[in-house]
Amino acid sequence: MAITTRKFLDILRRSKLVNDAPLKKALRLCIEENGGALPNDAEQLSDFLIAQNVITTWQSKKLLDKKYKGFFLGKYKLLGHIGVGGMSSVYLAEHTLMKRLRAIKVLPRDRVDDSSYLERFYREAQATAALDHPNIVRAYDIDSASETHYLVMEYVAGKDLMTIVKDDGPTGFIETAQYILQAARGLDHAHTVGMIHRDVKPANLLVEENGQLKILDMGLALMNDDDSELAGLTDKHNEKVLGTADYLAPEQAINSHDIDLRADIYGLGCTMYYALTGHPPFPNGTLAQRIALHQSKMPPAIGVDRPDCPAPLVAICFKMLQKEVDSRYQNCLEISIALEAWLQTQGIDATKNVADPIHLPPRQGANQSTDTIVEAMHAAVGVANHAVVGSSTSSVQLISGDGSALGDSQLLGVPGSSVSTGNSHIELGTEGARQSLQSTTHGLLDGTTTSAVMKRMSFWGWIVIGLSIVCVILGTLAMIVLAMRYFPNSPTTQQQPDRFVVSEPSAQSAKVYNEGS
Incomplete structure (x- = not known):
C-alpha cells in the first residue's frame, strides 16, 4: 500500500x-x-x-517500504547494496564525518550464532588486513554494532573483468597484458606473506576507470600455516569449497587444501584465456565434466578465436595453464617479468603501476586527507619495488631504462624454458632476493625524501642560514681585531697602514704549537 x-x-x-x-x-x-x-x-x-x-x-x-532503521553501521551511513557473497552482503557506505566512500561487508545476523561462520568472517578480515598493495582491495577496519559484524574495505568504482568482457567482448592484447600484469603483482604480494587466494577469476578482478586493477575477495584465502580445523570451515559449510570450476587448478579439485601458490597461477592463466577469447578454457559441459577437462586436456588454441594474438602472449598464457605444477611459472614475479618484457616491445614502460606518476604529498597543513598521503606513500613503494628484477640465479639488479627489446626466451621471463616441459625456471622468490629488493626500495625512497626536503626548504629557513653565515664572518673579524689589539707583536700578524696581512707561521711558532699540543 x-x-x-x-x-x-x-x-x-x-x-x-x-x-x-x-x-x-x-x-x-x-x-x-x-x-x-x-x-x-x-x-x-x-x-x-x-x-x-x-x-x-x-x-x-x-x-x-516504511523502514527507517538499519541505515547506519557505527560511523558509516549505508548508501546502497553492492552485492551478495557466499557468506555476506556488501554495501556502499559513507563515513558520517569524513564523507569518504567505503565498501562494507556485513555478516548476516542469522549467522552470528554460528561460531564457525563468525570465526571465518574474522579470519577473512585478518587475512585481508595483512595485505597492503595497490593491486589488492584494502581492508581498513572491522567492528560490530547491535550484533551486526562488518568489515570496512576500500571501495573500487569500476567493473570486474568478467563484466567488461561480457559487455565489450574480448579485451585488447596490450590491455590484457596490463590487467594480468597487475593481478600478478598483487598475487605476488599475497604469496609473499604466505597467502593463497584460491579463487582467482575475472569476477574477482576489479578495474577502475583509470585502468588500475585490484584483486577482490580474500574470503577463500588459505594461509600456509592454517590448521586443519580452521581451514576446514569452508568445507564444513560447502561454500565454494573448490573455488570456481571454470578457473580451477587440477590439483585444487583433488584436494583444495593441499595446494600452493601455483594454483593461483593456473587460475590467472584461465583468466587471461577468458580475457583474450571471451570465454573460459572449457565453457561447455556439466560441472564434473569441466573439472575433468581441466585435469586431462589443454584448452583449444587461442588462435581459434583470435588468430592475430601475438605468440608471446599465447606462450605466457599456456605456460600458466600447464597441468603439472612444476611446468608452470613458479611464482607470479616470473609472470610479471614476462609481461613487462612483452609490453616493452610494444613501446610501453610497464615497470610502474597504472597510477603513476607518483608525487610526494605536499607539506602538512595543505588541504589533503591522511588517506591520500598514505596511498601516495604506498604507491611510491610500489614503484620502487617494481624497478627491481632478478636474474635466473636469483641475483638482483636494476632494470635499465633504455626500453631495449629482449630476446624470445627473455619474453617469457624464463631463459631457455619451454612451455610444454617447463624444466627450467627462475627462482626469484628467495629470501635473499626479497631482502635485496627491500634494501633497494629503502635506498630509493631515502634519496627521494632528501631531495624533497631540500626543495621544500621554507623562506625563513634560508633567512636563518644566511644570518648564521653573516654571524660566522663577523665573529672571525672580531677575533682578528682582538688578536691585533692584545698581541701587537705576534709573529703571525703584522699591521700595515691600510690592511691586515696574515703571514705564514714561523718555524719557531710551529715548534711551540707542536710542543704545546
Missing part, C-alpha cells in the same frame, strides 16, 4: 538520513517546481530527492 507524502517525510526524519537544513532546502525547491505545494505522491517526492542527491535509490526503496 502506497504511503502519503506526510508519512514518507515522517519516516525520512526518523531515519536520520538527512539533516534538517538540506532537507528543508530541497523541499522548498520542490514546492517551487510543483506549483507551490509538495506532490501528493510520496514516490514523486522520493524521485525528486534522489535527483537532488538528498537520498539514494536504495534508501528510497527502504523508506517507501
Whole structure:
C-alpha cells in the first residue's frame, strides 16, 4: 500500500538520513517546481530527492517500504547494496564525518550464532588486513554494532573483468597484458606473506576507470600455516569449497587444501584465456565434466578465436595453464617479468603501476586527507619495488631504462624454458632476493625524501642560514681585531697602514704549537 507524502517525510526524519537544513532546502525547491505545494505522491517526492542527491535509490526503496532503521553501521551511513557473497552482503557506505566512500561487508545476523561462520568472517578480515598493495582491495577496519559484524574495505568504482568482457567482448592484447600484469603483482604480494587466494577469476578482478586493477575477495584465502580445523570451515559449510570450476587448478579439485601458490597461477592463466577469447578454457559441459577437462586436456588454441594474438602472449598464457605444477611459472614475479618484457616491445614502460606518476604529498597543513598521503606513500613503494628484477640465479639488479627489446626466451621471463616441459625456471622468490629488493626500495625512497626536503626548504629557513653565515664572518673579524689589539707583536700578524696581512707561521711558532699540543 502506497504511503502519503506526510508519512514518507515522517519516516525520512526518523531515519536520520538527512539533516534538517538540506532537507528543508530541497523541499522548498520542490514546492517551487510543483506549483507551490509538495506532490501528493510520496514516490514523486522520493524521485525528486534522489535527483537532488538528498537520498539514494536504495534508501528510497527502504523508506517507501516504511523502514527507517538499519541505515547506519557505527560511523558509516549505508548508501546502497553492492552485492551478495557466499557468506555476506556488501554495501556502499559513507563515513558520517569524513564523507569518504567505503565498501562494507556485513555478516548476516542469522549467522552470528554460528561460531564457525563468525570465526571465518574474522579470519577473512585478518587475512585481508595483512595485505597492503595497490593491486589488492584494502581492508581498513572491522567492528560490530547491535550484533551486526562488518568489515570496512576500500571501495573500487569500476567493473570486474568478467563484466567488461561480457559487455565489450574480448579485451585488447596490450590491455590484457596490463590487467594480468597487475593481478600478478598483487598475487605476488599475497604469496609473499604466505597467502593463497584460491579463487582467482575475472569476477574477482576489479578495474577502475583509470585502468588500475585490484584483486577482490580474500574470503577463500588459505594461509600456509592454517590448521586443519580452521581451514576446514569452508568445507564444513560447502561454500565454494573448490573455488570456481571454470578457473580451477587440477590439483585444487583433488584436494583444495593441499595446494600452493601455483594454483593461483593456473587460475590467472584461465583468466587471461577468458580475457583474450571471451570465454573460459572449457565453457561447455556439466560441472564434473569441466573439472575433468581441466585435469586431462589443454584448452583449444587461442588462435581459434583470435588468430592475430601475438605468440608471446599465447606462450605466457599456456605456460600458466600447464597441468603439472612444476611446468608452470613458479611464482607470479616470473609472470610479471614476462609481461613487462612483452609490453616493452610494444613501446610501453610497464615497470610502474597504472597510477603513476607518483608525487610526494605536499607539506602538512595543505588541504589533503591522511588517506591520500598514505596511498601516495604506498604507491611510491610500489614503484620502487617494481624497478627491481632478478636474474635466473636469483641475483638482483636494476632494470635499465633504455626500453631495449629482449630476446624470445627473455619474453617469457624464463631463459631457455619451454612451455610444454617447463624444466627450467627462475627462482626469484628467495629470501635473499626479497631482502635485496627491500634494501633497494629503502635506498630509493631515502634519496627521494632528501631531495624533497631540500626543495621544500621554507623562506625563513634560508633567512636563518644566511644570518648564521653573516654571524660566522663577523665573529672571525672580531677575533682578528682582538688578536691585533692584545698581541701587537705576534709573529703571525703584522699591521700595515691600510690592511691586515696574515703571514705564514714561523718555524719557531710551529715548534711551540707542536710542543704545546
